[in-house]
Amino acid sequence: MGAVPPFGRAAAGVAPMPGSQCPLPGVAPRPVRERHCARPVIRTAVRRLGPVSFYVLTNQGIARRRLSALGLVLAAGTALAAGTVPHHARAADAAAPADEIQLAAGRAPIELDPVTVLGTRTEKTASEVPASIGVVGQEEIKIRQADDLGDLVDDMPGVEMSGGPRRTAMQPVIRGLTGERVVLRVDGARQNFESGHRGRIFIDPSLLERVEVRRGPASSLYGSGAIGGVMEVDTLSPGRFLEDGEPWGGEVGVSWESNGDGFGAHAIGATRLGANAEALVGITGFDADDLENGSGETIPYTADEVRSGLAKLVFRPAEGHELTASYLQFHDDHIIPSAANTNTNSIIVDRKTDQKTMTLGWRFDGNGNPWFDLDAKVYRTETALEERRTDTGRFDETDLATTGIDIANTSRFQFGGFGSHAVTYGVEAYRDEQDGKRNGDARPQYPDAQQDIFGLFIQDEIVFFERLTFTPGVRYDRFDREADGLDSKSDDAVSPSISVAYAVTPWLKAYASYAEAFRAPSLTELYATGEHFPGNNFVANPDLRPETAKNKEIGLTLSEADVLTSGDRLTGRVAAFRNDVEDFIEMQVRFDSWPGTTTRSNVQDARLEGVEFELAYDAPLWFATFGAARIRGDDRTEGDPLGGLPGDKVSLGGGLKFMGGDVVTGWRMVAHDRQDRIANGETVTPGYAVHDAWISFQPSDGGLRGARFDLAVDNVFDKTYRQALSELDDPGRTVKLTAAYRF
Numbered sequence: 001m002g003a004v005p006p007f008g009r010a011a012a013g014v015a016p017m018p019g020s021q022c023p024l025p026g027v028a029p030r031p032v033r034e035r036h037c038a039r040p041v042i043r044t045a046v047r048r049l050g051p052v053s054f055y056v057l058t059n060q061g062i063a064r065r066r067l068s069a070l071g072l073v074l075a076a077g078t079a080l081a082a083g084t085v086p087h088h089a090r091a092a093d094a095a096a097p098a099d100e101i102q103l104a105a106g107r108a109p110i111e112l113d114p115v116t117v118l119g120t121r122t123e124k125t126a127s128e129v130p131a132s133i134g135v136v137g138q139e140e141i142k143i144r145q146a147d148d149l150g151d152l153v154d155d156m157p158g159v160e161m162s163g164g165p166r167r168t169a170m171q172p173v174i175r176g177l178t179g180e181r182v183v184l185r186v187d188g189a190r191q192n193f194e195s196g197h198r199g200r201i202f203i204d205p206s207l208l209e210r211v212e213v214r215r216g217p218a219s220s221l222y223g224s225g226a227i228g229g230v231m232e233v234d235t236l237s238p239g240r241f242l243e244d245g246e247p248w249g250g251e252v253g254v255s256w257e258s259n260g261d262g263f264g265a266h267a268i269g270a271t272r273l274g275a276n277a278e279a280l281v282g283i284t285g286f287d288a289d290d291l292e293n294g295s296g297e298t299i300p301y302t303a304d305e306v307r308s309g310l311a312k313l314v315f316r317p318a319e320g321h322e323l324t325a326s327y328l329q330f331h332d333d334h335i336i337p338s339a340a341n342t343n344t345n346s347i348i349v350d351r352k353t354d355q356k357t358m359t360l361g362w363r364f365d366g367n368g369n370p371w372f373d374l375d376a377k378v379y380r381t382e383t384a385l386e387e388r389r390t391d392t393g394r395f396d397e398t399d400l401a402t403t404g405i406d407i408a409n410t411s412r413f414q415f416g417g418f419g420s421h422a423v424t425y426g427v428e429a430y431r432d433e434q435d436g437k438r439n440g441d442a443r444p445q446y447p448d449a450q451q452d453i454f455g456l457f458i459q460d461e462i463v464f465f466e467r468l469t470f471t472p473g474v475r476y477d478r479f480d481r482e483a484d485g486l487d488s489k490s491d492d493a494v495s496p497s498i499s500v501a502y503a504v505t506p507w508l509k510a511y512a513s514y515a516e517a518f519r520a521p522s523l524t525e526l527y528a529t530g531e532h533f534p535g536n537n538f539v540a541n542p543d544l545r546p547e548t549a550k551n552k553e554i555g556l557t558l559s560e561a562d563v564l565t566s567g568d569r570l571t572g573r574v575a576a577f578r579n580d581v582e583d584f585i586e587m588q589v590r591f592d593s594w595p596g597t598t599t600r601s602n603v604q605d606a607r608l609e610g611v612e613f614e615l616a617y618d619a620p621l622w623f624a625t626f627g628a629a630r631i632r633g634d635d636r637t638e639g640d641p642l643g644g645l646p647g648d649k650v651s652l653g654g655g656l657k658f659m660g661g662d663v664v665t666g667w668r669m670v671a672h673d674r675q676d677r678i679a680n681g682e683t684v685t686p687g688y689a690v691h692d693a694w695i696s697f698q699p700s701d702g703g704l705r706g707a708r709f710d711l712a713v714d715n716v717f718d719k720t721y722r723q724a725l726s727e728l729d730d731p732g733r734t735v736k737l738t739a740a741y742r743f
Contacts, residue, residue: 110618110625111137112569113559118212118232120461120471121221121408121424122373127559130471130499130511132215132575132612134159138208138240143664143696145255145712145736146205147262147286149233155651155670157612157629158215162341162644163199164728165291165302168332168353169340170199173725174215175579176608176631176645177228181519181547183218186233187326187359189379192225192432193400194522195446197339198385202330202355203233204284204308206266210234215612216577217517217551219495220473223428223455224520227549227581235310235328238278241270241742248272253708253740255286259731260302262288266740268310276317282310294720294732300345305333320367328357338387343727349387349396356382373410379403397437398446404430408457419470422461429454434523442484444530445538449483449523459497467503472496479520483527487542493518507560512553519547525585525600536589536596545583545602553577568619579608605636608645623666624654635679643679646724647672647687665695675724688721690714690730706743712736 114137119129126133134156146152150161150170162178163169171178184191184201191201211233218226241249250269256262268282284307291302312326331354338347359379366372385398408426415421430453436446459473474496482488499513521544528538555575563570584604590597610631617624629649633642655666671689678684694712699705718733 110616110623111135111139112571112616112618116212117375118214118230120459121375121426122410122422122461125559127509127557127571127573128501129557130469130501130513130555131218131553132158132555132573134213134215134614136211138210141205141208141211142708142738143666143694143710143712145257145710145738147257148205149201149203149211149231152205152211153213155627155649155653155668156213157614157627157649157651158610158631159213160646160723160725162723162725164341164723164726165299165731166336166340166728167304167306168199168202168334168336168351169197170201171341172201172213172231173644173646174213174229174231175577175610176633176642177581178644178725180225180522181227183222183225183230184233185230186328186357186381187235187379188232188361188375188377188406189357189359189381190402190404190430191355191357191381191383192402192430193355193381193383195385195398195400195524197341198398199340201231201233202332202353202383203328204286204306204330206264206284207235207282207308207310207328208233209236209240215575216553217515217549217579218497219477219493219517219549220475220497220515221457221459223457223475223477223495224453224479224493224518224546227517227519227547227579235312235326236268236280236282238270238280238312238314241268241280242272242278246272249743251740251742253738255736255738257288257734257736259734260288260291262286262304273313277313277315279314280310280312284308291731293729294715294718296732297729299729299731301334301336301340301348303334307331320365322363324359324361324363326357326359326361330355335390338389341727348390350390352386354382354384356380370412373412374408376405376407378405395439396443397435398443399435401433402430403433404428419462419464422463423458424461425458427454427456432523445528445532446524447483447486447527447529449481449486449527451479451481451520451523453477453479453520469499469501471499471501473498477518477520481520481523481526481542483523486527486540489526489542491520491546493520493546493548507558509557511555511557513551514553515551517549517551519585521546521585521600528600532589532598535594536591536598539597539599541599541601544585544600547581547583547585547602549579549581551577551579563617565619568617570615570617572613572615574611574613576611577609581606581608603637606633606642607636608633608642621658622654622656625652627651632677641677641679643682644725645675645677647675647685649673660700662699663695663697666693668692668694672724685722685724688719690719690721691716706741708738708740708742710736710738710740 113125113127114135115123116126116133116135117123119131119133136152144151148167148170153159158175160173161170162173163171172182174182180194193200214230216229218230222230248271252267255264264286266284270280272278286306289303291299293299309329315323333352336351337345338349359377361377364372364374381402383400387396406428408424410422410424412422431450433450435448436443455475455477457475462470476494478492480490495516495518497515499511501509501511503509526542526544527540529540530538532538553575555573558572561569582605583602584606585600586603587598587600612629614627631645633645635642649672651670653666653668655664657664669689669691672687674687675685692714693716696710698708714734715732720729722729
């Protein structure tokens with residue numbers, strides 16, 4: 001499950017059997033095996049599934065056929081797994097050498113303890129980072145057949161997506177904080193777009209290689225906005241499709257979804273350009289009608305017509321150096337309410353959403369020189385929305401361009417008896433330029449404005465006695481804003497942090513941290529004027545102060561191999577935090593006079609407290625995951641519960657790997673408790689539990705080598721439910737099928 005860091009590749013440490021064939025990258029070697037002994041087990045498993053199918057028939061009607069078909073697939077897979085074990089057991093009884101009875105670990109959606117740079121800007125395994133990190137790898141992305149980022153993080157503790165099932169209205173929520181209180185980055189490029197009732201990040205998950213989430217304030221490394229946390233999204237790289245020695249490779253695939261009768265396709269090609277360069281080009285498309293909830297009712301205006309493209313070039317001019325250039329584009333064309341993240345359908349628009357992200361990066365690993373580990377990036381993100389009202393023809397344009405540079409270097413050295421040091425230091429600077437028009441004229445609700453932010457940061461990871469790590473850090477940011485016809489505004493912020501981590505044992509680590517963070521007011525919050533709605537006008541407030549946060553966190557991490565059997569691994573994390581946020585910026589709508597006014601003000605101090613727990617286990621033949629989160633928030637100004645928080649969450653998952661890892665099947669459950677601890681004006685959200693099941697088949701040899709088939713059923717029991725952070729129901733049962741071929 002995406003909640004437990006981390007996901008994607010198979011467990012290491014399982015040697016191939018003699019005579020096994022070389023598999024695809026990321027797929028464990030699979031020995032040739034007999035399968036005839038599994039046939040009676042299949043019949044037994046199917047008979048046992050009979051009562052399950054009958055139960056579904058009596059309670060869900062026509063759903064019986066779909067679930068029975070899935071049951072047959074899962075039964076056959078389970079039987080094959082069970083049937084092959086006695087075969088190996090008999091081989092063992094025949095006194096075959098132990099190293100010839102190895103069971104391949106295969107692929108699985110659990111990348112346990114992966115290397116991440118998001119936590120400290122230096123490469124560390126997730127268990128070594130003194131912060132809460134969640135990772136979703138490529139295998140998990142493929143298995144979930146995700147339509148949006150929400151499908152990838154819905155079971156991650158402390159992480160939600162608000163805005164409902166309309167993909168261009170979604171925004172990530174980390175530990176109860178959303179909007180510009182979360183830093184979003186794609187290939188290292190900031191995604192700063194924010195406009196009322198609209199989403200912030202627009203991307204097709206089929207072009208993603210990895211999603212990482214750092215939960216908790218992180219302004220000492222990532223600057224303005226990292227009050228709730230940071231979400232980093234990485235796109236596909238050419239090397240993923242190029243096997244050793246092969247000059248080219250790629251993948252083509254088609255997909256179908258039952259809910260909304262959605263159809264998608266993708267084509268990705270990669271090639272080597274000489275000995276030191278690689279290139280990739282990928283295109284994707286997805287069309288769907290309106291979705292239905294679990295009761296069969298249409299969720300209005302959820303139809304989509306999405307097109308995306310990715311181009312990437314990687315060049316290694318010298319030893320240790322790597323240059324990367326990438327271009328990512330997203331386009332969505334649909335009919336949708338102007339306030340797309342609500343259930344209000346009073347104003348309907350024909351919206352075109354375009355987002356382009358361009359990056360140029362340079363990595364230098366030092367080539368043996370410990371003073372250099374450089375990561376530099378120049379980027380530009382352009383987001384453009386065009387909306388034409390279907391009733392009056394009014395035409396709005398909403399544009400934001402972010403141009404930036406991000407440079408970080410790590411120098412490693414020993415300093416006498418004061419431990420080993422890894423000092424990371426750098427600079428980040430970016431400019432946001434926004435422009436709003438209505439029927440070709442200036443639109444004061446989204447005024448022409450710009451802001452410049454410049455930041456310097458430094459962090460020192462100091463290791464004493466190989467077990468104690470002390471990490472102080474600090475960042476200074478200055479921000480200048482201006483808008484046409486309005487007062488300019490300048491401010492600055494200092495964001496310190498400190499953490500202490502101790503290796504209690506080789507497999508158990510404890511940590512404690514303190515971090516301060518801030519969010520500079522957005523250009524719209526500062527400068528919006530004009531009509532909000534009939535009888536109410538926006539009033540600019542250029543005197544807004546930055547929001548600030550002070551977070552305390554303690555936690556334990558564990559990572560251990562060969563726990564129950566050779567080749568397995570167990571990872572886990574438990575964290576408790578308290579985040580005090582001051583000068584919350586809220587939109588206040590008043591009717592003290594006529595017309596009424598809408599303005600943003602610093603009105604609130606808040607406290608968010610919570611506990612997160614995650615555990616994952618991967619063995620050669622099976623895997624299991626567990627996650628849980630509990631968040632409480634209080635408005636310390638008024639003494640009321642803080643709004644916009646999800647209910648308590650628990651997630652469970654597990655599955656089997658068999659046929660040498662060619663077949664992986666699993667189940668996942670995400671449950672939210674009833675959310676009745678709400679702010680004034682909010683609606684109580686009933687509790688719910690949603691179950692998903694899936695099976696993936698990727699032959700590693702034979703005539704189908706290179707093919708891949710993924711079948712999933714989301715919301716198996718067709719539950720009608722609404723997330724606490726949405727005004728719309730989520731989709732009902734959805735059967736998903738993807739067939740792809742890698743060449």
